Amino acid sequence: MKIATWNVNSLRARADRVEAWLERSDCDVLAIQETKCKDENFPWELFERMDYEVAHFGFSQWNGVAIASRVGLENVERTFPGQPEFGKGGVNPEQEARAIAATCNGVRVWSLYVPNGRALDDEHMPYKLEWLDTLKNGAEGWLAADPEAQIALMGDWNIAPQDDDVWDIDLFVQERLTHVSAPERAAFHAFEEATFKEVVRPFNPGPGVYTYWDYKQLRFPKKEGMRIDFVMASPALASRVTGAVIDREERKGKGASDHAPVIVELTD
């Protein structure tokens, strides 16, 4: 079985590329982030045509997550328990469309779009950290309830856990940029301390291996990217992983998302 995650940066703008990619990648499950649409605008026919079931969670032009599967799609869950709202205590607190889960052929798949902290001193940063901590606590509970659970926490984590996960760590530190700060990295490593294993890196070691390249400043041709898309697997799922691929080719050409798809192969 092959499961994948991909921040498509608008599913409607990317519909043709997503369809072509599904066709050639031969993936059984695709966790999608940044659909940037509501259900009424969602390209349901695309997935019908390709014989995938699909579940979507999106209620505005922002965020939006989905899971497509051709090996079953059961017990769909939108948001994780206690998922923080942004602007809590403000006028319009909003629980954003950043997490959806479904069980696909025995694997509990979460499509996650971790909040962007925007700046180290921005109010989105504590939101991001609380969001991750709450998810981690929940995931710990799922494993405590069933240590053999096969859980895939996959998506755009908006964190670069190691210095060589960005093209120039000195620049990030000097400019006080997000994604590489100690609190963000600690929030990421907390999942590993909770016995989840990031299963993409071992098959795709750096330096210079990325999953995202900014549209601006010719980042892709200059090979200046970031490794911020990950698959965190529970121990039982991690033991099934036989390979992982970052599909850098998909970042090429006109009309590409700024993120590459990330595929994980599992034994039966």
Place this chain on the structure above:
DNA sequence: ATGGTTGTACGACAA
């Protein structure tokens, strides 16, 4: 050339 983009409520804001 010292900036270079792309997506979304069409236009300011997010990444």
